[in-house]
Amino acid sequence: MTQPVAFVTGASTGIGFETAWKLAAHGFTVYAGARRVEKMEPLKAHGVAVVALDVTDEDSMTAAIEQVIATHGRVDVLVNNAGYGSYGSLEEVELAEGRRQFDVNVFGMARMTQLVLPGMRAAGRGRIINVSSIGGKMYEPLGAWYHATKFAVEGLSDSLRIELKPHGIDVSIIEPSGTESEWGAISGDSLLATSGRGPYMDQAKVVAAALASTMGSSMSTPPHVIADAIVHAATSRKPMTRYPVGKGARAILLLRRLLPDRAFDVLIWKIYTRFPA
Numbered sequence: 001m002t003q004p005v006a007f008v009t010g011a012s013t014g015i016g017f018e019t020a021w022k023l024a025a026h027g028f029t030v031y032a033g034a035r036r037v038e039k040m041e042p043l044k045a046h047g048v049a050v051v052a053l054d055v056t057d058e059d060s061m062t063a064a065i066e067q068v069i070a071t072h073g074r075v076d077v078l079v080n081n082a083g084y085g086s087y088g089s090l091e092e093v094e095l096a097e098g099r100r101q102f103d104v105n106v107f108g109m110a111r112m113t114q115l116v117l118p119g120m121r122a123a124g125r126g127r128i129i130n131v132s133s134i135g136g137k138m139y140e141p142l143g144a145w146y147h148a149t150k151f152a153v154e155g156l157s158d159s160l161r162i163e164l165k166p167h168g169i170d171v172s173i174i175e176p177s178g179t180e181s182e183w184g185a186i187s188g189d190s191l192l193a194t195s196g197r198g199p200y201m202d203q204a205k206v207v208a209a210a211l212a213s214t215m216g217s218s219m220s221t222p223p224h225v226i227a228d229a230i231v232h233a234a235t236s237r238k239p240m241t242r243y244p245v246g247k248g249a250r251a252i253l254l255l256r257r258l259l260p261d262r263a264f265d266v267l268i269w270k271i272y273t274r275f276p277a
Contacts, residue, residue, distance in 0.1 A: 003029045005072045006234065007065070009055060009112060010082030012039035014181035015131060018227035019079055021046040026231055028077070031068050055082045055108025056100070065115040075116040077127040077234045080109040085146040085187035087207065088194030098145045105149035110156065117169070126169040129233045130157045131226075134175050134249050138256045140268060142191055142200060142207050161241060172233040175253070177246035178220045184211040210272045221246035 006023045010016040011032035017040070020032040024046045032040050033053030040050040051067060054060040068075055083105040086097055113128055120126030135143070136150035154173060161171035178184065188208035195204040213220070229243040244250050256264060 002072075003027055004076040005029045005031070005068060005074060006077040006079065007031045007033065007068060007075050007112075007116070008079040008081060009033050009053060009108075010131075011043070011050075012036040014183060014223045015176065015179060015226045015230075016079070016081040017043065018224045019081065019230045020048045022224070022227045022231050023077070023079075023234060024048050026235060028234070029072065031064070033064050034082070053082075055112060056103045058111070061108070061111055061115060065112070069119060074119045074123060076120075076123075076125070077129065078112060078116045079129045079131070079230055079234070080112055081131040081230075082108055083131065083149070085143070085183060085190075085211075087140075087142050087146060087187050087191035087211070088204075089142055089198075089200040090144045092195050092198060092200070093145060098148075101145045101149050102152070105146075106152045106156065109153065113160070117164075120169050121167045124168040127234055127239065128157075128160065128164070128169065128171045129174060129230055130171070131174045131176070131230070132157070134177050134244065134246075134252055136173075136175060137253055138264070138268070140207065140272070141203050142195060146187075158241075170239050171241070172239045173242045174226065174229055174233065175242060175244045175249060176221065176226045177244075177249040177252065178213075179226060179246060180220045180222050184213065184220075188212040206272050210274075 006028040008016050008020045011020045012034035020030050020043050024030045030048045031051055032043050032048050033051045034040055035054050037052050043050055051064050053064045086101050130153055132153040133150045135147050136154040139147045157171055157173045164171060188211035191204055191208045226245055229245040233239045244253055
């Protein structure tokens with residue numbers, strides 16, 4: 001059998017970058033896509049093919065998948081990892097930014113999936129792996145748009161799993177907790193730019209400090225740990241539907257199920273105020 005073919009979006013840093021080279025190490029032919037192509041150059045040393053990809057641009061997405069299919073005839077595994085977190089009070093975040101977050105985190109994921117499904121159906125097999133977050137099950141102050149997108153990823157993936165089962169295609173959701181990456185710092189900066197001087201200033205300082213703490217914190221998880229879960233979902237004979245992964249992920253999700261909403265509100269705020277603003 002020829003090598004299975006995988007496509008990883010959002011592969012310029014963090015989880016996507018680690019996933020691309022780990023899949024290559026597990027015998028996959030891997031294509032890594034992102035806007036910042038120069039950031040993916042080191043992946044070439046691991047045998048990963050690097051392609052320019054903007055998941056908000058139809059021509060970019062179509063061209064990337066057509067390139068893979070023209071070369072290999074199929075995509076066996078799609079890892080939808082592209083995404084970002086734009087924080088700020090709902091009152092102050094422009095609707096255009098909310099729409100952009102849905103374009104990247106939800107509609108880009110959906111369109112990439114649409115592009116690979118005809119080939120997967122024809123083959124009678126395939127894997128769709130959607131990177132969500134524990135933020136698809138819980139919430140944070142000043143994160144309304146981000147959490148709305150991740151809740152959407154969860155619902156979309158669950159529906160997709162059932163509708164694709166008759167075609168032999170598995171769908172798994174990856175639910176990371178805080179990860180060591182530039183994501184937290186970028187999200188914190190956007191939060192302060194949006195809500196750092198207005199009526200939500202005090203909250204913004206607390207939440208931004210907590211987001212920035214994912215860089216080098218003992219509470220954050222190295223991205224290779226999340227990548228290992230993705231590789232398991234890609235290679236397991238019977239992949240799980242969900243992979244809560246990272247420090248505190250299972251505990252937070254358990255507490256979300258057990259605690260009343262008001263009690264969980266208090267818990268979240270206490271966790272965030274542990275970080276110096």
